Amino acid sequence: MRSKLFTPAQVGPLTLANRIVIAPMCQYSAVDGCMTDWHVIHLGQLALSGAGLLTIEATAVKPEGRISYADVGLYSNATENAMRQVLESIRRYSDMPIAIQLAHAGRKASTEVPWKGGAQLAIDHPNGWRPEAPSAVPYLETETTPTALDKAGLAGVRDAFVESAKRAVRIGIDAIQIHGAHGYLLHEFLSPLSNRRDDEYGGSLENRMRFPLEVFDAVRAAVPAERAVSIRVSGTDWAPGGWDAEQTVEFARALEARGCNAIHVSSGGLTSAQKIPVGPGYQVPLARAVKAAVKMPVIAVGLISEFEHAESILVAGDADMIALARAMLYNPRWPWHAAAHFGAAVKAPSQYLRSQPARFRTLFDIRAND
Numbered sequence: 001m002r003s004k005l006f007t008p009a010q011v012g013p014l015t016l017a018n019r020i021v022i023a024p025m026c027q028y029s030a031v032d033g034c035m036t037d038w039h040v041i042h043l044g045q046l047a048l049s050g051a052g053l054l055t056i057e058a059t060a061v062k063p064e065g066r067i068s069y070a071d072v073g074l075y076s077n078a079t080e081n082a083m084r085q086v087l088e089s090i091r092r093y094s095d096m097p098i099a100i101q102l103a104h105a106g107r108k109a110s111t112e113v114p115w116k117g118g119a120q121l122a123i124d125h126p127n128g129w130r131p132e133a134p135s136a137v138p139y140l141e142t143e144t145t146p147t148a149l150d151k152a153g154l155a156g157v158r159d160a161f162v163e164s165a166k167r168a169v170r171i172g173i174d175a176i177q178i179h180g181a182h183g184y185l186l187h188e189f190l191s192p193l194s195n196r197r198d199d200e201y202g203g204s205l206e207n208r209m210r211f212p213l214e215v216f217d218a219v220r221a222a223v224p225a226e227r228a229v230s231i232r233v234s235g236t237d238w239a240p241g242g243w244d245a246e247q248t249v250e251f252a253r254a255l256e257a258r259g260c261n262a263i264h265v266s267s268g269g270l271t272s273a274q275k276i277p278v279g280p281g282y283q284v285p286l287a288r289a290v291k292a293a294v295k296m297p298v299i300a301v302g303l304i305s306e307f308e309h310a311e312s313i314l315v316a317g318d319a320d321m322i323a324l325a326r327a328m329l330y331n332p333r334w335p336w337h338a339a340a341h342f343g344a345a346v347k348a349p350s351q352y353l354r355s356q357p358a359r360f361r362t363l364f365d366i367r368a369n370d
Contacts, residue, residue, distance in 0.1 A: 012261030033073030050346030106185030182269030235286030
């Protein structure tokens with residue numbers, strides 16, 4: 001029986017060779033928002049992995065929207081040119097579809113890089129600034145109080161998403177993913193724990209969804225129909241009184257009605273009070289709930305590292321695709337090994353065709369290199 005993991009998948013106008021998605025993973029290795037040689041190495045190796053789709057890390061639409069001073073951005077000619085050069089290097093040797101996650105970190109911006117502690121930096125720190133958010137409520141009481149975005153600020157953020165999306169299209173990105181998860185700005189609007197507004201953008205579920213949907217509508221309108229536009233969401237805050245699976249389903253339905261091509265279901269990141277039942281596939285029930293409510297493709301993610309586990313999620317109908325993050329960093333040839341396990345085939349660069357073990361002589365799809 002053919003492995004479900006290695007059947008083609010459709011994301012709007014984009015066809016994927018298989019259902020393995022490389023999730024966006026921040027590298028904290030940019031300079032003034034510009035990609036560096038690290039990104040050529042990092043993304044280049046992943047682009048040779050045989051996965052169906054590679055997603056570029058959370059990319060800020062404004063300098064203030066970076067998680068840290070070392071985050072990638074796509075908000076200026078300099079950041080666009082740097083990313084173009086990286087993509088040109090990758091494209092010389094890989095035709096894997098490439099998506100980008102466009103993001104604004106909201107109140108979780110202005111931090112140190114993780115390997116130096118990851119704490120939020122003060123406004124007067126050389127690498128710090130005052131974050132923006134739906135409300136003047138910091139992530140931690142000890143952190144900087146963010147600026148609550150006014151109407152002009154909201155318009156500026158929305159326009160920044162649009163301009164970054166246009167830049168992404170201009171440099172040949174195949175798909176746009178809007179970051180609405182992990183406690184960053186758009187998720188902050190969705191959750192009543194971070195959204196304390198008393199205008200049309202706060203209070204009811206309809207109001208809290210309003211700005212994220214405005215951003216989606218604006219990006220979808222700016223991106224040509226032949227490019228996919230998707231979103232990543234947190235299915236729950238894992239905290240009392242917060243965003244939950246039921247609200248996620250309503251949000252997903254609203255997105256689908258607006259032409260969203262796929263939804264990537266993660267969780268958490270909004271509050272330090274979260275209690276997450278971490279374990280293999282712990283977020284799959286959230287994906288399952290969304291999939292039961294919409295027709296657009298649903299991507300599951302979260303401690304899915306075993307081949308049979310990934311396959312079982314797809315066979316059960318809990319999701320349409322599987323996203324891998326840390327598992328891909330640990331084993332950048334995960335798709336090769338999964339294909340060997342299931343007797344399937346993947347595309348590999350011509351330079352590597354002689355590497356397949358004798359017992360897996362059908363592992364590499366030679367026709368794909370013709």
